[in-house]
Amino acid sequence: MPVITGVETLRVALPTRRVHKWTGLTEPIGRPLLVRLTDDAGNVGWGEAPASKDWGGEFGRYFGESPSTVAEVISSYLAKAVVGVEVGNLGDLHRRMDLMIKGHPYAKAALDIAAWDLAGRAAGLSVTQLLGGRVRDRIAITHSIGLMSLEEAAAEAELLAAEGVRAIKVKVGVDPERDIAVVKAVRRAAGEKVEICIDANEGWRTPGEAIRVVRALADVRLKYVEQPVMGIDRLAQVARAIDEPVMADESAWNAHDVLQIIEKQAAQIVSIYTTKPGGLYRALQVAAVCKAAGIVCNVNGSIETGVGNLANVALAAVAEVAELGCVIPVSRPAQFADGRIGGIYYTDDLLREAFRFEDGYVAVPDGPGFGIAVDEAKIDHYRLVE
Numbered sequence: 001m002p003v004i005t006g007v008e009t010l011r012v013a014l015p016t017r018r019v020h021k022w023t024g025l026t027e028p029i030g031r032p033l034l035v036r037l038t039d040d041a042g043n044v045g046w047g048e049a050p051a052s053k054d055w056g057g058e059f060g061r062y063f064g065e066s067p068s069t070v071a072e073v074i075s076s077y078l079a080k081a082v083v084g085v086e087v088g089n090l091g092d093l094h095r096r097m098d099l100m101i102k103g104h105p106y107a108k109a110a111l112d113i114a115a116w117d118l119a120g121r122a123a124g125l126s127v128t129q130l131l132g133g134r135v136r137d138r139i140a141i142t143h144s145i146g147l148m149s150l151e152e153a154a155a156e157a158e159l160l161a162a163e164g165v166r167a168i169k170v171k172v173g174v175d176p177e178r179d180i181a182v183v184k185a186v187r188r189a190a191g192e193k194v195e196i197c198i199d200a201n202e203g204w205r206t207p208g209e210a211i212r213v214v215r216a217l218a219d220v221r222l223k224y225v226e227q228p229v230m231g232i233d234r235l236a237q238v239a240r241a242i243d244e245p246v247m248a249d250e251s252a253w254n255a256h257d258v259l260q261i262i263e264k265q266a267a268q269i270v271s272i273y274t275t276k277p278g279g280l281y282r283a284l285q286v287a288a289v290c291k292a293a294g295i296v297c298n299v300n301g302s303i304e305t306g307v308g309n310l311a312n313v314a315l316a317a318v319a320e321v322a323e324l325g326c327v328i329p330v331s332r333p334a335q336f337a338d339g340r341i342g343g344i345y346y347t348d349d350l351l352r353e354a355f356r357f358e359d360g361y362v363a364v365p366d367g368p369g370f371g372i373a374v375d376e377a378k379i380d381h382y383r384l385v386e
């Protein structure tokens with residue numbers, strides 16, 4: 001097999017369909033750091049770190065990363081660790097990265113994603129084949145309604161239901177009365193058939209406040225309640241008091257976190273990311289722990305561009321436990337725009353083809369690597385010059 005010889009990083013900014021916010025987020029979405037890996041046989045692999053300074057673990061357990069910290073960590077440390085690694089040897093890649101620098105999972109995830117893409121392209125196989133094979137060919141998509149006014153949220157929910165979107169996540173965790181009113185408005189606008197879940201991003205101040213809001217939403221029939229408060233112990237308090245399943249997101253970065261969640265019975269659902277544990281290689285370890293404990297999962301993310309979305313689709317396709325609807329944007333470059341908004345957060349994307357999105361599901365792409373080629377002209381177009 002060839003060896004990795006080149007590591008390049010660059011920043012892009014994709015145009016958004018609308019402002020997308022969640023509790024705690026202070027920066028625009030769609031400004032990730034991209035990684036381009038090359039090997040000595042001329043193959044290329046792409047990865048993405050949708051890093052945000054506002055996104056970390058509970059009580060300072062994991063620090064925020066940002067595109068600029070990821071670029072610095074890669075150029076000063078991780079590039080040295082990955083150059084010379086045999087293409088396809090992800091175990092060695094992670095061992096070397098972890099020996100070089102502790103933490104920085106988003107920087108490691110970008111390199112992991114690019115390394116899988118490179119391995120697939122070098123071998124002529126899809127990444128899902130390299131990861132052990134897909135257990136599903138299509139991924140159920142949950143559309144995220146960010147923090148917005150009641151009127152805007154209801155209008156978006158009505159459009160989504162008319163398009164046939166099956167599941168909506170509503171961002172909450174701002175103010176209890178506002179949150180209750182918005183979620184009820186979304187239920188009224190979307191009708192009874194659409195699944196609705198809520199994500200507070202740790203925003204409710206106490207378990208009591210979270211419990212009160214969820215009880216006030218009994219009529220909405222929430223599919224689950226995502227990260228109502230900060231902290232595994234406090235999550236457990238909420239989980240004991242409400243009927244709806246609790247999903248851990250900010251509390252669940254890696255396999256060790258999930259062991260603690262199991263021990264404390266803090267959540268019935270875990271949201272797995274490609275990025276939080278440091279890449280697909282580590283995400284499958286999270287999935288294995290969840291599987292062993294009977295925890296149900298989805299794949300979630302940070303509203304990635306097409307590069308990261310392809311990795312998330314691959315994870316959802318191979319991880320048996322990822323049976324719930326996934327919050328993965330539907331990548332649809334501008335030339336394929338068709339007026340639909342379900343799963344759409346950007347007005348353009350970085351791929352040569354659009355995701356196939358029908359009946360609420362994205363088809364897992366076939367073909368080498370992640371299955372859809374990156375559009376380098378689009379990357380040049382949206383590149384941020386520093």
Ligand SMILES: [Mg+2]
Pocket residue numbers: 199201226227249250271300
């Ligand atoms: Mg979340």
